[in-house]
Amino acid sequence: MAAISVAPRPRTRPVVAIVTRFWGETQNEAAAATRLLAGALARHADVAVVQLDEAGRATYADSVFEVHRVPVRGANRRRSALLRAALAGRVDPSGLPAAAAALLRRYEGRAPDVLGTLDAIAPDAVVLAGVHQPWDVATLGVPGDGRRPRVVTIPFLNAGRPLPAEVARLVAPADLVGTVHPGERAPLVSLAPERAPDIVPVDLAIGVNRHATADPLVGVAAYGEYVLVVRRFPAGGPRLVRAVRAEMLPPILHGLSVAEVDGETWRICNAHNTAVLPVNPSHVNFARLVARARATIDVRPPGPVGAIAIESMLLGVPVVVPGDSAAQAHVAAASGGLWYRDVGELFDAVRVLVSSPIGATLARQGRAYAQAKHGDNDAFVARTATLVLGPAFALPEPRG
Amino acid sequence: MDELSQDDALDAGIIVEQLRSLVAEGRNEYPRTWMPRATYEDLVVDDGREPIHLLESLHYLHRHWDMANSRICKGIGWGPKAIVQRVLSRIVNGAMSHYFAEEQEFRSNLCRAIDAIAYRVDNINYADQRALLGAVRGDLIDLARHVEHRLDAGANGS
Numbered sequence: 001m002a003a004i005s006v007a008p009r010p011r012t013r014p015v016v017a018i019v020t021r022f023w024g025e026t027q028n029e030a031a032a033a034t035r036l037l038a039g040a041l042a043r044h045a046d047v048a049v050v051q052l053d054e055a056g057r058a059t060y061a062d063s064v065f066e067v068h069r070v071p072v073r074g075a076n077r078r079r080s081a082l083l084r085a086a087l088a089g090r091v092d093p094s095g096l097p098a099a100a101a102a103l104l105r106r107y108e109g110r111a112p113d114v115l116g117t118l119d120a121i122a123p124d125a126v127v128l129a130g131v132h133q134p135w136d137v138a139t140l141g142v143p144g145d146g147r148r149p150r151v152v153t154i155p156f157l158n159a160g161r162p163l164p165a166e167v168a169r170l171v172a173p174a175d176l177v178g179t180v181h182p183g184e185r186a187p188l189v190s191l192a193p194e195r196a197p198d199i200v201p202v203d204l205a206i207g208v209n210r211h212a213t214a215d216p217l218v219g220v221a222a223y224g225e226y227v228l229v230v231r232r233f234p235a236g237g238p239r240l241v242r243a244v245r246a247e248m249l250p251p252i253l254h255g256l257s258v259a260e261v262d263g264e265t266w267r268i269c270n271a272h273n274t275a276v277l278p279v280n281p282s283h284v285n286f287a288r289l290v291a292r293a294r295a296t297i298d299v300r301p302p303g304p305v306g307a308i309a310i311e312s313m314l315l316g317v318p319v320v321v322p323g324d325s326a327a328q329a330h331v332a333a334a335s336g337g338l339w340y341r342d343v344g345e346l347f348d349a350v351r352v353l354v355s356s357p358i359g360a361t362l363a364r365q366g367r368a369y370a371q372a373k374h375g376d377n378d379a380f381v382a383r384t385a386t387l388v389l390g391p392a393f394a395l396p397e398p399r400g
Numbered sequence: 401m402d403e404l405s406q407d408d409a410l411d412a413g414i415i416v417e418q419l420r421s422l423v424a425e426g427r428n429e430y431p432r433t434w435m436p437r438a439t440y441e442d443l444v445v446d447d448g449r450e451p452i453h454l455l456e457s458l459h460y461l462h463r464h465w466d467m468a469n470s471r472i473c474k475g476i477g478w479g480p481k482a483i484v485q486r487v488l489s490r491i492v493n494g495a496m497s498h499y500f501a502e503e504q505e506f507r508s509n510l511c512r513a514i515d516a517i518a519y520r521v522d523n524i525n526y527a528d529q530r531a532l533l534g535a536v537r538g539d540l541i542d543l544a545r546h547v548e549h550r551l552d553a554g555a556n557g558s
Binding site: 083331334343 | 408409410411412413415416419420423453454456459463533536540541543
């Protein structure tokens with residue numbers, strides 16, 4: 001990423017600014033989703049990313065994106081996370097003491113330079129990705145204000161523990177609010193009932209290796225049919241220390257083997273043997289492993305998008321996911337798998353999927369849902385352009 | 401579950417609810433295939449202490465406590481040895497049936513007791529963490545109130 005000087009350019013295409021903390025080296029679902037949105041927008045617009053970061057100010061090129069790194073001053077992420085966790089335990093988070101909310105704002109830091117950066121970019125549309133926006137978003141105005149850029153908020157409600165007031169603050173200036181899973185709509189509508197028509201699904205397109213089913217992974221053939229436990233993926237992602245391990249499942253699976261993806265260590269076992277799979281822990285290989293599984297069991301800490309559940313459904317494999325998560329919202333909408341509150345329910349769900357025809361029916365339903373909602377990349381690009389640039393925007397031919 | 405499997409279209413929510421009700425109905429029936437109880441909480445995502453009910457030895461215990469089938473010696477084939485084994489098995493089982501029944505009951509209760517202890521220990525563990533988090537929360541809110549009062553006092557003073 002080389003530092004560049006930003007020269008004024010002729011406005012042949014609309015300009016979109018994405019203001020977010022989910023950019024850079026961070027490996028999580030929100031960052032991947034933000035990049036996916038930016039990539040879709042880049043087909044029809046020039047995309048500038050305003051990256052909120054504790055590091056110093058910088059401007060650099062990242063693929064086709066012009067990234068303006070804006071410092072967040074005075075932030076203390078550890079204290080902020082601790083206070084947020086403490087406040088999230090309150091029965092009524094909307095009734096927070098003013099001082100506690102002020103303390104939280106202080107720990108979140110301030111990024112006053114965002115306004116100047118947006119002025120310099122002069123965007124036709126601004127996307128607020130993520131709730132962490134420590135700058136004066138009210139200066140964007142409200143829908144209906146004269147000549148202001150179109151504003152779209154994509155809050156990623158399942159990333160962190162956003163307080164209702166923080167979300168409401170970002171809904172106010174937005175022309176539209178985008179949801180990345182079906183479960184986000186209800187809390188957003190309850191926060192701002194009058195804005196219900198403006199809350200629309202984004203339906204991210206999830207890319208999968210369509211040929212994965214034809215190309216099995218090395219080392220799994222000797223173990224016959226298997227279910228897949230995902231403890232950590234991608235390798236740098238989060239992991240639950242005490243999640244279910246592969247060895248616990250063979251006794252309840254009537255002879256099926258169990259494959260496990262745990263960061264860079266991929267294994268497969270049955271009641272008698274365990275083997276480490278000698279493969280590169282890449283996304284392509286992950287798709288190969290998923291495509292041949294009888295079921296995918298997600299035991300990772302729930303992410304804000306539920307991408308692996310969608311990917312598994314796209315490959316025609318039913319999923320078992322944590323309840324009250326983005327993945328569960330997709331799976332419930334699709335009826336493409338089951339979900340659990342605890343380890344016991346996880347075992348029950350897996351047993352039902354592998355020992356009855358229910359698994360095949362759920363797999364078929366999940367695939368139909370995922371294909372319709374998340375399987376068409378061109379439709380996603382068009383949808384995103386219309387969402388961010390507005391219905392009046394006439395789609396030109398994509399560049400390249 | 402069987403009747404659900406016949407449907408053309410399935411509602412996953414109904415299946416999950418039906419599973420939960422089946423488990424709830426069978427909660428007092430023992431033996432059933434053992435499952436750990438609910439202690440999955442977002443609160444301890446980063447906690448290094450593994451719940452006791454996830455111990456593999458506990459799973460083994462629950463899978464193998466019922467040895468009723470092991471003491472029925474069917475023998476192999478119809479040779480004299482197999483016939484003698486079957487006869488002896490019947491005699492021993494008949495003579496010791498009271499003891500075996502007692503032992504089976506004992507193992508069943510032992511499993512229940514260990515399950516209850518594991519469940520209780522896990523709950524105490526989580527309660528400990530919840531209490532810690534609650535205390536931290538209380539401290540922070542007290543601190544926030546203190547700061548608020550000081551700010552108010554400062555504003556009134558000036």
